[in-house]
Amino acid sequence: MYRHIQALQQVSRRMLSSSARRQVENKVPEKQKFFQEDNGIPVHLKGGVSDAILYRATMTLTIVGAAYVVYELACAAFPKKKA
Template sequence: MFRLINPSLYRCNGRNLLQLAARFSSGPGKVTSGSSCGPSPGPSKKPNPGLEKIKQMQKLFQKDDGKPIHLKGGSRDLMLYRVTWGLALLGLLLQIHMFAIYIIY
């Protein structure tokens, strides 16, 4: 089951270790072909292409301009903020209306 989901979960089981041991030719330290159960290659040396965009966003959100953090994204954030407040107030008014109808009738 795990073999289909995530191959790294079964990568170093006993069978792979026996196959790795059989690949040694004349002694330890010599492997005839690449092993499937060895250390990971490590991090790549290439910089992440999105790193510059992340740094620009960090500068934008860390700037001290008096705005709350949820409004620093621009007009889109302001629109979402106002729509959220509008829906909250609409819900409150509908609850008051429902309770008023319940009390009156």
């Protein structure tokens, strides 16, 4: 068991080392420029088709959920009478 703990410590040291194997290009300035551009498109839709699909799915689920809550409240407010 001690060997497993020692191996885990060694792996964690390797993972957290400060030397990167490969340098990744910083794309943040490009994204900032793209999303801050004033082209008439709302910022939540500037990501393209995937953003539009996520937005519509979120709005649909929100509306369906709100309608279901109102339905359940109405059912609770007007219970069925026992015969």
